[in-house]
Amino acid sequence: MELTTSATIDADKDMARVTMAGALNTETAPGFESSLEGVIAEGQHLVVLDMADLDYISSAGLRVIFKAAKQLKAEGRSLCVANRQAQIAKVFEILQALPDMRVFANDRELDAYLDAMQSRVRGGAD
Amino acid sequence: MRQSLAARLTVPLTLSAGLIIALGLLVDYRLSRAGIIEQLEDSARSSLANARSLIDGMAEGVETPVRVLADLAARNPADAGRLELALEALVEGNRHIFGAALAVNPELVADPAGYAPFVFRRGERIARTTLAGGPEPYWERDWFRAATQAGEPLWVEPYYDAGGGEVLMTTFSVPVFDATEPGRRFLGVITADIALAEFRRYLTGVDLGEHGFGFVLSGDGTILGAPRAELAVRPVASVLEPLDGRRWGALLGQAADGEPVAAPVRCPGFEADCTVQLRRIEPTGWFIGAVYSEAEVLKPLRDYETRVITVGVAMLVLIVLTATFVTRRLVAPIQALARASGAIARGHLGVELPRVRSDDEIGQLVRAFDAMRRDLGDYIDDLAVATASRSRLEGELAAARDIQLSMLPQRGSATLRQGQVALWAAVRPARSVGGDLYSFHLQGDKLLFAVGDVSDKGVPAALFMARAISLIQQWEVQPGAVPPAIALHQLNAVLLEDNDNCMFLTLCLGVLDTRTLDLEIALAGHAPPLCIDERGAEPLAIAGGPALGLNPDARFQGQSMRLAPGERLALYTDGLDEAFNPAGAMLGSEALAQIFAERAPEPPPLAGEGAIAAVDAFADGTPQADDMTLMIIDARPRGERAGTRLAAEPGLAAAGLGWLQAQPLLAVLGEDCARDLTVALEELLTNLEKYADLPAGSEAGITLEVRRDEAVLTLRDPGQPFNPLEEARRARLGVPSERAEIGGLGLHLLSGLTDEQHYSRDQAENVLTLVRYRDLFHDGHRQWN
Structure with a gap:
């Protein structure tokens, strides 16, 4: 099982979106870890893991996500996940994964959050 | 605000006392009022009557001598000198009379001025003096003309006597006709005058309040x-104005007919409504x-x-106080007591x-309260102390x-997998501690198991149970353990020793070969286990001992x-089949067997938990009377297997x-089950x-073995135990990112995704067995170990 990822940077929204497809397991986790590190290094405030096409996740994958979340939080940034499939959500639930991590059920929720964040930033700049 | 006892006493007391006083005063007032009014009326009436009779007397005192004099004159027409003397005596002897005159018919006198001597008081x-020769002839005066015309005695209207007494007066005139010869020649008029000031004397005594007064009217209302004094000679109509529209003429006319007259009038000289009363005085025509003002009179x-x-009001105030x-x-002590009880x-x-x-x-009360407080x-x-x-x-x-x-394997709730055998057991004491026990032990392929119940409950049973289970576990671990029947015999012998309390133990002992499914079983006073398969649940036919x-x-x-593959044994204690419902009915072993039969398709833990839940549902809240212990041993049917090294x-x-x-x-299992097993295996293999x-x-x-109700994944490795x-x-879960552990997640995932996890050491290998129930039975991620 393979994992394919692609990252898009939205400088306007200060966000990096990583779309994941396939399986995040022991085998694919190290590759994902380095590509995610690359995305984090871009410096966007928000890193969104779009899991719409992620079918499988094991603890090795969760480990990478936990690590990234930890690093981002330490820098005052944040990691969130969106579009989890049922089985992925179940794994997150079993591991009571990160109560402070934002989870979006779909893109609409994510967009609403981003809009709210942006208007807050703009409001603060005025 | 809540009403205090004091208020509840004071208010009704005061109200009732006030009511009584008010009633008493009212009655007294009603009675006294009538009396007072009567008295006031009496006093007014009698003072008026008094005045009236005095005035009457005065008039009579004037009239009588004048009439006598007139009579004398009539019979002695020529004796004018003596008449003059009598006139003088009349004035002198009657203090009411101001003056008296003898006015002779001018036609009988030679002197054209006439002849009219007048005697009167001066100081x-x-x-x-004489009235003849005045500016107005005396025969033109009222007192002369009126009497002459009337031909009989009369009182003339009051007038100011100019040229005579020079005072306000009224006059009684008596015409005199000659009585000595026929024809009744008119001789003249004899008069007596009363100064109006005289009347005042009699009227000042009339008490009619501050402004009220008595008065005397002449016949035509003067x-x-x-x-x-200033009211004298004024017409009464100019002083007193009737308020009911009647005219004084009418009032006087009515009074002249002898009726007492009363009418409302405007009070003279002050703002109020007054009443006027009028009576005729006989025979003067006055x-x-x-x-008077009623308000004043009733003052x-x-x-x-x-x-x-x-x-x-004063009494009421006193009563309130x-x-x-x-x-x-x-009430003070009661209030203090109430406060004290609140504090207590x-x-x-x-x-x-x-x-x-x-x-x-x-x-x-206070003393009793004090005693109560001490107690x-x-x-x-x-x-x-007791608490x-x-x-x-x-x-x-x-x-x-x-x-x-x-003391119980896996602390009272246990699962075991060995070869084709699956075991589940649980105990639930009715109290903190109990006398039920279960135990099992694997010796190689042999599974030694026991389910027992000590007589009685609670601490005594628990102590006896502790002794029993240690003996049973000795049997279980002994290499080459003796068969169950002999073990029972030995246990009986040991438990008999020093058992003065006659405690006893019912026990089911068994040995199951997990490869061959050969079972040896023996009972000591215990219910035979149920043997359950798809066809139903039947107790094993075993001859037991005591x-x-x-x-x-x-x-x-x-x-x-x-045992045949697919058969299941259920060993239970009487806490299950002797459960009672609120109606007092007992569940019974047949109903219990039915419960197990219904759950035959379920994996052992689900069937066991389900059976206990069904017993609880039957008891419906009735407190659990006895300890419950249940052990389920499955001879799993052989599933489809695949394996690799x-x-x-x-x-x-x-x-x-x-x-x-x-x-x-794996594909047979369905997507969820397959994925969960894959993740679980990944975790194990990675580790x-x-x-x-x-x-x-x-x-x-x-190896992967798939049965109708479960998939079993077994991993064997030759590593260190x-x-x-x-x-x-294991990582601590549910903590925020900054404190989250990066590793230690795999085991959580393992136990979350599979239903049972077992470890054993077999033939120098670590054996990990993961059981994932088929999706029909996989309820979330329950764990049974």
């Missing part, structure tokens, strides 16, 4: 006399009247009313109680429960049989996962590869 003396009554009200005072005094209710037992010396009910204090102290010892006891019982549970610990001569028979080298995990995913059996340090050239084995379920690190 203390009697003066003499005021002859009133206490105030009227005596009285004008004594008003004064009386004011006094009554003042006294009433007295009632309040008395009530306060009475809040736990302040030391609060001061009111001091009451009296021996009345309140005194008794309460003692009771609370006792209770504190402390009780909580100590509870603590000890909790510890005892812990210890007792720790309960252990009572009978030294007891004999026990073992029974050998072989993989070289212990890098890439083991990938190879293992690759193998699993290639298995057609193995990373940490196990397997010897080079060795192999790890993976290591039970990851117990010994591997």
Whole structure:
């Protein structure tokens, strides 16, 4: 099982979106870890893991996500996940994964959050 | 605000007393009022009557001598000199008479001025003058003309006597006709005058209030006399104006007919409504009247009313004060007691109680209360001691429960997998500790198991149970354990020793060969296990012996049989089949068998939990009377199997996962079950590869067995003995990112995704068995270990 990822940077929204497809397991986790590190290094405030096409996740994958979340939080940034499939959500639930991590059920929720964040930033700049 | 006792006493007391006083005063007032009014009327009436009779007397005193004189003159027409003398005597002898005149018919006198001597009072003396020769001839004057025309005596209207007495007066005129010869020749007029000031004397005595007064009217309504001199000679109509529209003429006419007349008038000289009363005075044709304001006349009554009200209010105030005072005094101890009881209710037992010396009910109450408080204090102290010892006891019982549970394999709720055999057992004491027990032990392929029940419940049973289970576990671990029947015999012998309390134990002992499914089983006073398959649940037909610990001569028979794959044994204690419902009905072994039969398709833990839940549902809240113990032993039917052995080298995990995913059996399981098993295997293999340090050239084995209700994944590795379920690190879950652990997640995932996890060491290999129920039975991620 393979994992394919692609990252898009939205400088306007200060966000990096990583779309994941396939399986995040022991085998694919190290590759994902380095590509995610690359995305984090871009410096966007928000890193969104779009899991719409992620079918499988094991603890090795969760480990990478936990690590990234930890690093981002330490820098005052944040990691969130969106579009989890049922089985992925179940794994997150079993591991009571990160109560402070934002989870979006779909893109609409994510967009609403981003809009709210942006208007807050703009409001603060005025 | 809530009403105080004092208010509840004072208010009705005051109200009722006030009502009584008001009633009393009202009655007194009604009675007194009539009396006062009558008295006032009497006084007014009598003073008027008095005035009237005086005036009457005065008129009569004037009229009578004048008439006598006139009579004398009529009979002695020529004797004018003597008449003059008599005139003088008349004035002198009658103090009411101001003056008297003898006016001779001018036609009988030679002198054209006429002849009219007049005697009158001037100060203390009697003066003499003549009325003849005045500016107006005396025969033109009223007193002469009126009497002449009337031909009989009369009182003339009052007038100012100019040229005579020079005072206001009224005059009684008597015409004199010659009586000595026929023809009744008119001789003249004899008069007597009363100064109007005379009337005043009689009227000042009339008491009609501050402004009221009595008055005398002449026949045509001129005021002859009133206490105030300026009213004299004025027409009464100009002084008193009737308010009811009647005219004075009518009033006078009515009074002249002899009727007493009363009419409302405007009060003279002050703003009020007055009443005027009028009566004729016989025979003068005058009227005596009285004008008064009822309000003024009734002033004594008003004064009386004011006094009554003042006294009433004063009495009421006194009563309120007295009632309040008395009530306060009475209620004060009760109020203090109420406050004290409030304080006591809040736990302040030391609060001061009111001091009451009296021996009345309140005194008794306070003393009883004090005694109650003391008793309460003692009771609370006792209770504190009792509670402390009780909580100590509870603590000890909790510890005892812990210890007792720790005597049972897997602390009172256990699962086991060995070969084709699956076991599930649980105990639920009715109290903190109990007398039920279960135990099992694997000796190689042999599973030795026991389910027992000590007589009685609670601590005594628990102590006996502790002794029994240690003996049973000795049997279980003894290499080459004796058959169950002999073990029962030995246990009976040991438990008989020093069993003065005659405690006893019912027990089911068995040995199951997990490969061949050969079963040896023996009973001591215990219910035979149920044998359950798809067809139903039947108790095993076993001849049992008596309960252990009572009978030294007891004999026990073992029974050998072989379980068929797919058969299930259910060993239970009487807490299950002898459960009671609120109606007092007992569940019974047949109904229990039915419960098990219904759950035959479920995996052992689900069937066991479900059966206990069904018993609870039957009991429907009735407190559990007896300990419950249930052990389920399944001879699992042989499932479809696949297996492989993989070289212990890098890439083991990938190879293992690759193998699993290639298995057609996995596809049978359905997406969820297959994925969960894959993740679980990945976790195990990754750990193995990373940490196990397997010897080079060795192999790890993976098998997958699929049954109708479950999939069993077994991983065998030749590494050092290591039970990851117990010994591997587990991360703490549910913490925020900054404190989250990066590793230690795998085991959580393992136990979350599969339903049972078992570890055993077999033939120098670590054996990890993961059971994932088929999706029909997989309820979330329940764990049974």
